[in-house]
Amino acid sequence: MTSVNAHVFMNLSSSLRSLSLAGCDLQGKFPKNIFDLPNLNLLNLGGNQNLNLDPLKFNRSSNLEQLIISDANICGGLPDSMGNLVSLKFLVLSHSNLSGLVPRSLGNLLKLTHLDLSENQLSGQLPRKLGNLLQLTHLDLSKNQLSGQIPRSLGNLLQLTHLDLWLNQLSGQIPRSLGNLLQLTVLDLGWNKLSGQIPLSILNLTQLEYLTISNNSLEGSIPDEVTAFHNLIYLDLSDNLLNGTLPSWLYTARSLKTIYLSQNQFSGHIKEFQSKSLELIALESNKLQGPLPSSKFQLLNLTHLSLSSSNLSGVIEFRMFSNLPNLKLLDLSYNSLSLASNTTSCVNHILPNLTDLRLSSCNLSEFPQFLKGLKSLKRLDLSCNKIEGKIPQWMQEVGNVSLTYFNVSHNSLTEVEHFPWKNIESLDLSSNLISGNLPIPASTINVFLISNNSFNGEVSSLICNASSLQILDLSHNNLSGTIPQCFGNLSNRLQFLNLKKNKFYGTIPPTFAEGCQLSNFNLNGNLLEGPLTPSILNCRGLEVLDLGNNKINDTFPHWLGSLPHLQVLVLKSNHMHGPLCVNSSKFSHFFSKIQIFDLSSNYFSGPLPVRYINSFKAIINLEKIGSTVSYMGVNDPRGTGFYTYSIGIVMKGQDTELVKIFTMWMIIDLSNNQFEGGIPKVIGKLNLLKGLNLSHNNLNGGIPTSIGNLTSLEWLDLSSNRFSGTIPNRLADLPFLSSFNVSENQLHGQIPQGKQFNTFGNDSYEGNKGLCGFPVSKGCNIIEPPPPNVLEKDGSESNITFGWKVVLIGYECGVVFGMSVGYVVFQTGKPKWLVNLVEIQHEKKRRRKSKDGSRSNGRRRI
Structure with missing residues (x-):
């Protein structure tokens, strides 16, 4: 690693015209005077990641024509003095930690032909003055944080061949003026927030070779003209709201190699493709109908064909694909297709390059015989079919060395003898009818899923020999015995451990190693006893802890509140006891990420925990929820799936199994305990709360009007307490309240009327003799006035x-x-x-x- 010596540059000749220090692993601060060399035309400092440059500043005497400072560390943003470099033709400042706005002064660099500011942290709107750069041929502002609309002035850049605005936060419609860029060969607007329709003017771009506008909110149909885009090689319009039929030019563009149109709403039939150069077709998750066109079986260069999750129909014989020798991925899952699985025409080495085969929900009733010829298979998905019996012996020939992912879940398998695959990493046998002892997975396994079967007996400690385990789900079986103590030692890799709904007894493993990686730990529905081990604090990344429906006898483990990422805590239906009230101020920041807090059906006593309620920052909308996905879960380490967390809760008075936990669920359930006193007014701060259940306690006092602040509330159960007073009229303004129960209390007065309250039945109010008005039978006797002059x-x-x-x-x-x-x-x-x-x-x-x-x-x- 070389330090930068300022004295070296002071001795440089004023006649120096070109200086390249690219990839020299420079470190330290770079001297500013280098920019003052009057005759310097080219300066290249690229690839020096440890090089720090003070905020850049340029004077008008500079004659720089090429400036390249990529993969460096530039402090701050681009200065307005950038506009002084009027001789500049080539400017690359990519991946250099730039922040701030794109300066308007860039519009003064009228000789500029190449501008690359990609992979920085630039924000704000794009300046319209960029439209002044009439000599520009290459503009790359991808992977920044730019917002606002795409300036129409970019349509002035008639020499532009490359326009890349990928992965920003640009919004609004695609300007029609982009149709003026007749020289454009690359247009990438993907991963923004663009809306509206694709403008018709885009058909003018006859030189386009690369077009992507994926992951936006575009709607309407794709502009169509048979002769359009005859030079197009790569097309990606996936993950939008596009509809209508596929455009006719899609079938006639002879140079087209890659088509990504997945995750849209396209309908109609797939027609015949004329391009023999096609290598990848991804049309999954649309509304396409009809049979597969015969032309697909003639695309000799095809390597990827993904047609899952549409409405395609017909019978497919696997030999139809034998003309596709280069095919690597085939996905026909989730259609109305029927696959002829055991034809006699199957031969060895059919599709010799196929490595990824996905036939989920293809009406298979047995393991297809054509699998015997797939010696190089790495990924096989036969889930959601009707396969019965056991895995046949010949299946060990299928990818014996190569197979790393095998999913045969949601079938009717009854027996598994062994796992013959030597390098298997992900194995999913869940939701079958398999019984017997639990087989021990291979030492290479990362993901092992056998939930919802009938496995019985004890879990051997040999399972811990699979030291690479990261996701283990043994839930919903008949497994018994004690939980292997060695699970605590696996926790330095194990992220997802689900032992729910078995018959494990004894205590929870007492030791979790330092560096524990657990994010989901679910022991719900067993026979476990004893206290919870404090060593679980070593699992600093824990997000979900579910110990409900056991026999745990302990006081409330306040120390759990220090887990910085804990979002779901379920301790329901145990023998836990004592107060939750805490006096120490050190607890005021506990449980800041909590979203689901279920302590129901225990023996907790004392007042409701005001300090904890005050610290529920995620429910008070003060703690930003970091997840960008819809459901809580963990990614398969191999990138082959997303495994959602699940819990059981009481929702709207009904026991409900949440197979997926929506990231915005906010629920508090303290029902069936011995809490006493009143509901604290602070409860009204929990403005994201969706469910609140305080039923079957000894709570008293009035129902606080602050509950009327809970505008996201969908269910409220205060039944079987000793509440008195009236039901606050403000509750009638809760827009989403669909389940309400205050039965078996001491409430009186008129029941609030109108809006949601008109939908609640008499059972919501039973046992409150003083309540009157709809829907109870007792009226409030609103009457006509008496004669005047009587008082x-x-x-x-x-x-x-x-x-x-x-x-x-x-x-x-x-x-x-x-x-x-x-x-x-x-x-x-x-x-x-x-x-x-x-x-x-x-x-x-x-x-x-x-x-x-x-x-x-x-x-x-x-």
């Missing part, structure tokens, strides 16, 4: 109107008194009602004095 003796106003005002007396004074007033007026309609009213008011005062001491209550004026 004059009492000194009140003579013109009295009743109706809703009588009901308000009930709200203020107690439902019994209000209802009595209404009852007397309704029954008699005579002046006698006044005597009853005065007696009721005196009785009211007497009772309140006895309850509240000397506090006085004046009569409400009507």
Whole structure:
């Protein structure tokens, strides 16, 4: 590693015209005076990753024509003085940690032909003045954080051949002016936030060879003209909202080699391809229909054919693909296709280069005989079929050395004798009918999934010889015995351990090694006892901990709150006890990432934990949820799948198995415990909360109006407590509330009316004798007004109107008194009602004095 010596550059001749120090592994700060050499035309500092450059500054005397500073470390952003380099023709500042805005002064570099600012952290909008660079042929601003719309002025760059804006945050529509760039051969707008339709003007780009606008929000159909894009080699419009039929030029473009149109909404039939040069066709996840066109079986150069998850139909014989000797990947999964699996015409070495075969949900009833010829297979997916019996002996010939991924889940297999594949890394046998002892996987295994079978017996400690295990799912079987202690030692690689719904007993493994990598640990539904081991704090990346439905006898493990990434904690249905209330301020930042907090059906007591509720930053929307995926889970280390976490919860009063945990689920369940006291007002801070269950406790007091702040709430269960007072009217404004239960309490007054409350049945309110109004049978007796001039003796106003005002007396004074007033007026309609009213008011005062001491209550004026 070479240090930069400023004195060297001070002695450089003023006549120096070219200086290249690319790839010299320079370090330290680079001297500024190098830019002052008056005759320097070319400066190349590329490939010096440890070279630090102070914020760049250029003077007007510079004659630089080529400046290359890629893979370096430039502090700050591009200065406005960049516009002083008026002689500059070639500028590359890629992958150099640049930040800030793209300066408008770049529009002054009228001689510039090549501009590359890719792979930095530039932000803000693209300056319109870039449209002044009329000599520009190459513009690359990919992999930045640029936002706003693509400037229409880019359509002025008529010499442009290469335009790359990939992986930014650009939005709005694609400007029609890009259709002016008739020399363009490369156009990449992928991975942005572009919307609207693809402009018709794009058909003008007859020289295009590379076109990608993938991963945006484009809609409508692809512009169509038979003679368009006759030079196109690579097309990627995947992951959009495009619809309609596939354009006719797609079938006639003779130079086309790669087609990515997956993850759209294309419909209609696939027609015959004329291009013999096609190498890759990816049309999966669309709405395409009909049979496979015969032309696909004549594409001799085809290496990848992916047609999964559409509506394709018909019968396929595997020999049809025998004319595709170069085929490496074939995916026909999730269609309405039927594969003729055991034809006698299969021969050895059919498709000799096939390494990836995906036939999930292809109506297979047995292992296809044509697999015998696939000696080089690396990945095989036969999941979601109707295969019965056991894995045949001849399957060990299929990729005996090469097979690394095998998925035969969701079939009807009943027996597995052994695993013959020497280098298998991912094996999925889940959701079959397999019984017997658990087979020991190969030492090379990374992913081992056998959930939802009937395996029984104990788990041998030999399973820990598979030291590369990262994802292990043995859930939903009949396995018994103690959990192998060696699992704690595997945790330096193991990320996903699911032993749910078995018959394991004893204690949780007491030791988890330092550097534990566990992110999901699920022991739900076993017979485990004893306390939780504090060594689990070594698993700093733990996201989901589910120990529910066991026999764990312990106080609440407060120390779990220090796990920085814990999102789901389920301790339901155990023998846990004691208070949750904590006094130390050190707990105020615990559980900051928690999203699901389920302590239901234990023996916890004391008040609800205000400090913890205050620290639920993710539910208060103060802790940014880092995941960009829809569900919580972990990636297969080989990149062959995403394995979602699962938990069981009570949702809207029903036991529900969440096979996938949506990243935005926010749930608190403290039901079936012995909590007491009131609901703290701080509960109203949890504005992302979707489910709150506090039922079957000893809680009392009123329902706080702050619950009306929980605008994301979908279910609320406060049943079987001792709540009193009225139901706050603000709850009627909760827009998503679809399940509500306050039964078996001591509530009174009128039930809120309108909106969501009109959908709740009588069972939501049972056991509250004081509640009235829809939907309970007891009415609130809103009545007609009595004759005027009847309160004059009492000194009140003579013109009295009743109706809703009588009901308000009930709200203020107690439902019994209000209802009595209404009852007397309704029954008699005579002046006698006044005597009853005065007696009721005196009785009211007497009772309140006895309850509240000397506090006085004046009569409400009507």
